Amino acid sequence: MDYKIRITADAGTLTLSPRSVCRVLDGGLRGFDAPEGEVSLKNAAAESGGYPVTRRIRSRDLSVTFEVADGAAVSRYRDLVMRLADPCADAEIETEMWGRTRRISVIPDGAPEITYSGRGEPMRVRMDFTAPNPFFTGTAPVIASPASGTALLSFPLTMLSGAGAVTGMTAGRSALRVFNPGDAECGFRLKLRSVGGPVTKPMISCRGLHIRPFGVLVEGGEWTVVTEPGKKGIFENGSSVGFYSDSTFFGLLPGENLISVSATGGAQNAVFETEFTPLYFGA
Secondary structure, eight states: OOOEEEEEETTEEEEEOTTSSEEEEEEEEESSSSOOEEEEEEEOTTSSSEEEEEEEEOOEEEEEEEEEOOGGGHHHHHHHHHHHTOTTSOEEEEEEETTEEEEEEEEEOSOOEEEOOSSSOOEEEEEEEEESSOOEEESSOEEEOOOTTOTTOEEEOOOOTTOOOOEEEESSTTEEEEEEOSSSOBOOEEEEEEOSSOEEEEEEEETTEEEOBSSEEOTTOEEEEEOSTTOOEEEETTEEOOBOTTOOOOOBOSEEEEEEEEEEEOGGGEEEEEEEOOEESOO
């Protein structure tokens, strides 16, 4: 299999590929495929067996084992490996495999294992990492916006490398069909602008769920609705905008999602676009 793996941090970048000095050994990639799950079961009193009460994906552990084939470059690459192994500095692993490019944020986990005979032979290195967010992501966000005033217009979305052909369709100005090519539900950012007049009490809806900010979006104003985990909220120029307590900051499920924007007044003035980064179970 052809591959290119980049491990990047503030200290520098280490590139692994069949054509570079640093080459992954057979069986040298762990944790790059499907993540591990964790399921808690509760016994069923009326029948044998049980049923799940919690299900989650664990944080992901990854390891890379490679060799430095050029004996003359051993010292330089050893120094780089040691700098990249700093547990106080975050790192990123980007992979080019299976005809697609994906990345994951990681933290070095423990000191690297280095084996070297010292006689000009290849140096063997194993580096371990943990990924607090267990999903790989695309290398660029997908962006989609309705075509103003044109119903059922097909248009291409901004594509991430290797994702294949993904298209969106508008169903009028206030609705947008967004296709999530990922493996799991992901958060998104929706920019809502007012053009030609104010928008009173707008509501963003999907799958019977909705997000309702307080107040009026004035002409020329812009709100950013964020449903990404740990960042959820509605913002205007970086400041938080209040929202009704029954709001549900839904994400995009794998496959097609229909997002609509309505308002009690000035709905025709609402212009919006979405941006999201798909999540993948493996590289």
